[in-house]
Amino acid sequence: MASEQMAEGPEAGAPSPSSASSTSRETTLPPPRPLDAIDQDILRMLQADGRASIRSVAERVHVSRANAYARINRLVEDGVIRGFGARVDHERAGQGTSAYITLKIVQNSWRTVREQLRQLPGASHIALVGGDFDVLLLVHTSDNRALRELVLTRLQAIPEVLSSRTLLVFEEEDLEPQG
Incomplete structure (x- = not known):
């Protein structure tokens, strides 16, 4: 999957972690917007695999890549997605x-x-x-x-x-x- 993201280029992959985490906690966010079923599906997919490519997200929720990309960017800009990261096994990482x-x-x-x-x-x-x-x-x-x-x-x-x-x-x- 990582090679698919690299081959597609940065525009086609999920937004980079730095783009989501560069916003400070104190930044004023727009008022919350209702999330439709597609937004909810995208959130579930990215929670399960934050490295999913835009192509795979678009295919699984049955929208175009441009639509998936725009939705993910909106979710980041609206503060619904606060960032992208790794789930760590603390014991294996030396924090037992x-x-x-x-x-x-x-x-x-x-x-x-x-x-x-x-x-x-x-x-x-x-x-x-x-x-x-x-x-x-x-x-x-x-x-x-x-x-x-x-x-x-x-x-x-x-x-x-x-x-x-x-x-x-x-x-x-x-x-x-x-x-």
């Missing part, structure tokens, strides 16, 4: 320890804390939540020693973090489509 960490933070400090959490090595997902804690953080580290360093040194050094609780992950499964 995973944990969810719950944080209680100083009221109204979310934006400050979020920026500091983004800088943490191995931080994979950050969410502001409601309930008994304020933030849920997913991290992947090489081992328990690296996890301990991250929690006891890096997280506890953030002044707005009032407390944390670490939940070690024993096994995990990605529920996104597996192409």
